[in-house]
Amino acid sequence: MPSPLRLCVRRSPAPGAGGAATLVTLQLPSEVGCIEEAVELVTRHCLAGHASCRRTRFRLQVVLSEALSNAIVRGNGEDGRKSVHVRAELRADAIQLVVTDEGPGFDPTAVPEPIRPEQLDEANGRGLYLIRKLVDAVQFNEQGNSICMTLRRP
Amino acid sequence: MGFSQTKDASGVAVVQVEGQLIVGNRQELKDLVQAAVAGGERRILIDFSRTGYIDSSGLGALVSISKRIREAGGELRLSGLNEDLRSLFELTKLDTLFAIAGTPQQALASF
Numbered sequence: 001m002p003s004p005l006r007l008c009v010r011r012s013p014a015p016g017a018g019g020a021a022t023l024v025t026l027q028l029p030s031e032v033g034c035i036e037e038a039v040e041l042v043t044r045h046c047l048a049g050h051a052s053c054r055r056t057r058f059r060l061q062v063v064l065s066e067a068l069s070n071a072i073v074r075g076n077g078e079d080g081r082k083s084v085h086v087r088a089e090l091r092a093d094a095i096q097l098v099v100t101d102e103g104p105g106f107d108p109t110a111v112p113e114p115i116r117p118e119q120l121d122e123a124n125g126r127g128l129y130l131i132r133k134l135v136d137a138v139q140f141n142e143q144g145n146s147i148c149m150t151l152r153r154p
Numbered sequence: 155m156g157f158s159q160t161k162d163a164s165g166v167a168v169v170q171v172e173g174q175l176i177v178g179n180r181q182e183l184k185d186l187v188q189a190a191v192a193g194g195e196r197r198i199l200i201d202f203s204r205t206g207y208i209d210s211s212g213l214g215a216l217v218s219i220s221k222r223i224r225e226a227g228g229e230l231r232l233s234g235l236n237e238d239l240r241s242l243f244e245l246t247k248l249d250t251l252f253a254i255a256g257t258p259q260q261a262l263a264s265f
Contacts, residue, residue: 032176032177032178033178035176035177035178036173036174036176036178054238055238058207058238061206061207062207062208062209062242065174065176065177065207065209066209066210069176069177069209069210069211072177073177114246115246115247117247120217120247120248120250120251121217121221121251122214122217123214123215123217123218124210124214125210126210126213126214126246127209127210127211129210129245129246130209130210130242130245130246133245134245
């Protein structure tokens with residue numbers, strides 16, 4: 001069965017890529033079962049040609065999985081008619097990942113920190129907090145349906 | 155990627171997490187542990203020696219599992235977390251909620 005993921009890789013500076021050497025885009029359906037394959041594909045391209053760094057690989061895997069999960073489950077409500085779009089700009093010094101869903105967006109400033117003792121027993125609410133802790137910079141678009149995560153290379 | 159369950163000689167149910175523990179498979183782990191508890195298991199070890207990464211849904215599933223085992227009067231231990239995986243528990247303060255041992259052997263000895 002063919003993969004439902006649509007990957008595009010441009011290995012030369014691309015228009016709108018801010019001088020990025022490589023631009024990777026990926027479109028995937030709103031199915032949580034696609035997350036692991038998408039994470040592996042994007043991570044592989046992000047690290048290609050760079051010295052292997054276990055910690056960077058792990059951070060990429062976790063934050064990508066987290067952002068895709070948020071986009072598919074919370075953003076698109078697992079609606080099969082909607083897609084999630086990943087855009088990775090790969091520069092010599094940093095990786096910039098943008099994950100966008102087709103949902104209405106949310107207010108990231110309204111998400112409480114999940115580490116208060118009374119919240120430790122809660123099953124949900126750690127995703128955005130983990131992303132903020134594992135990357136070097138996080139930004140949202142105004143609508144709140146697109147997250148931009150920057151990881152500096154070691 | 156998947157989960158397997160065995161029983162230690164001392165009677166502890168040992169669950170191996172192979173691959174990732176993420177939103178796509180966390181329910182499978184919850185169901186497996188739920189079935190073990192329903193079947194009478196009260197000492198459960200979840201081992202992460204063969205785990206790649208965990209997302210917040212996976213962490214949340216472990217919190218739910220921990221609650222379920224506690225309510226049944228049982229005990230849960232975690233083991234085999236490498237430096238990266240352990241950092242997720244530390245960042246979220248979940249290292250204060252779980253009994254975490256370095257190796258499965260250390261975890262089994264602590265029951």
